[in-house]
Amino acid sequence: MSTSTTSAPPPDTQDPGPTGKALNRSPRPTARRGWRRAWRRDWQLYSLAVLPLLFFVVFRYLPMVGNVIAFRRFEPGGSILGEHWVGLRYVRMFLTDPTFWQVFRNTLWLGGLTLLFCFPLPLVLALLLNEVRRRSLRRFVQSVSYLPHFLSIVIVAGITLQMLATDGPVNHALGLLGHDPVRFIQEPGWFRTVYVGSEIWQTAGWGTILYLAALTTIDEDFYEAARIDGASRWRQIWHVTLPGIRPTMITLLILNIGTFMAVGFEKVLLLYNPLTYPTADVVSTYLYRAGVESNSFSYAAAIGLFEAVIGLVLITSANQLSRRTVGTSLW
Numbered sequence: 001m002s003t004s005t006t007s008a009p010p011p012d013t014q015d016p017g018p019t020g021k022a023l024n025r026s027p028r029p030t031a032r033r034g035w036r037r038a039w040r041r042d043w044q045l046y047s048l049a050v051l052p053l054l055f056f057v058v059f060r061y062l063p064m065v066g067n068v069i070a071f072r073r074f075e076p077g078g079s080i081l082g083e084h085w086v087g088l089r090y091v092r093m094f095l096t097d098p099t100f101w102q103v104f105r106n107t108l109w110l111g112g113l114t115l116l117f118c119f120p121l122p123l124v125l126a127l128l129l130n131e132v133r134r135r136s137l138r139r140f141v142q143s144v145s146y147l148p149h150f151l152s153i154v155i156v157a158g159i160t161l162q163m164l165a166t167d168g169p170v171n172h173a174l175g176l177l178g179h180d181p182v183r184f185i186q187e188p189g190w191f192r193t194v195y196v197g198s199e200i201w202q203t204a205g206w207g208t209i210l211y212l213a214a215l216t217t218i219d220e221d222f223y224e225a226a227r228i229d230g231a232s233r234w235r236q237i238w239h240v241t242l243p244g245i246r247p248t249m250i251t252l253l254i255l256n257i258g259t260f261m262a263v264g265f266e267k268v269l270l271l272y273n274p275l276t277y278p279t280a281d282v283v284s285t286y287l288y289r290a291g292v293e294s295n296s297f298s299y300a301a302a303i304g305l306f307e308a309v310i311g312l313v314l315i316t317s318a319n320q321l322s323r324r325t326v327g328t329s330l331w
Contacts, residue, residue: 065081066080066081066301067301067304067305068081068082069081069082069297069298069301070090070091070298070301070302070304070305071085071086071087071088071090071302072084072085072086072298073086073298074297074298074301076295076297082298086298090298090299090301090302091302091306093299093302094299094302094303094306099286100283100286100303102278102281103281103282103283103285103286104283106278106279106280106281106282107261107263107282107283107284109192109279110192110195110196110263110268110282111260111261111263112260113192113196114195114196114199114263115256115257115260117196117199117200118196118199118200118203118204118207118256119252119253119256121200121204121207122203122204122205122206122207122208122211123208123211123249125145125204125205125207125208126208126211126212126215127211127237127241129141129142129208129212130212130215130241131233142205142208144205145204145205145206145208146205146206146209147205148201148202148203148205148206149202149203149205149206151202153264153266153267153270154266154270156198156201156202156267157198157266157267157270157271158270160194160198160271161185161271164184164185164194165185166181166183167181170182170184171184185271185273185276186273186275186276187275187276188275188276188277188278188279188280189279191271191272191276191279191280192279192280194271195267195268195271195280198267198271199264199267207252210248210252211245211248211249214244214245214247214248215241215244215245217244218240218241218244218245222240222244223236223240226239226240246326246328247328250322250326250328250329251328251330253318253322254315254318254319254322254329254330255315255330257314257315257318258311258314258315258318259311260311260314261283261307261310261311261314262284262307262311263282263283263284265282265284265285265288268280268282268284268285269285269288272285283303283307284307286303287300287303287304290303319331
């Protein structure tokens, strides 16, 4: 007589029965208990985020409420949110204003030139510094290139104006070479060159810090394998170094594109003058004159909101494009 034995199915394949729903809901209380346990253990570390959060709430998010005056008529001394609703009146005003489109084109020019020159130069400088083997020389170059970043924009603008003045050192050197003095500060055609040049001098050295930090994360075994395969230094940079720091490059590029429209207000305000308005006047300086000097706060708020929307579209588009092409993005 033969008997057949039936083994019980594994626990994972059994029908959960009426308790199946309860099993699916169990991770949420577990995660909540884990968060509470982490808070009790590291509450000192979490408390460090209180002040930065307050800063962003008070100085970044609460002021967004004031954007409502772009659609309401605001008068100094009246309601902080405007007197009455005017709809898209101020939007139509700047869309039909020839001066606005002139400063908009100037903003695109300065933003594009700044992105074109100020973004790759820190990368090139970091690659060159990474090839320097003498530590003393490397530290000296880093210190000299970092120094302009610690100068205030007022000092940088003052140095630029003094260097490029009609009787300044640059024109004095041109005179020794037999050239006539050049009015760098008064001629509109020179403003973009002056602005981008001063921006490179001030930011190129400081921008190398993130790239140098990213270079330290590349495994030396990759370079050793490339040398065994006979790769030259240029080949090692192209096939090992650049792919290794690609996430950092893409992240910084997306951030720079997001601030494309926010051309440095302080430096432009300190360097430009009425003679250079045709090429120097940008959206931020136009907002300053329209809002602060002319008391057209609602009109200025409408232009500022338009600029912010363009910046949001740019950074979102750059992030999506980066995610689909190279697989790296901010979010």
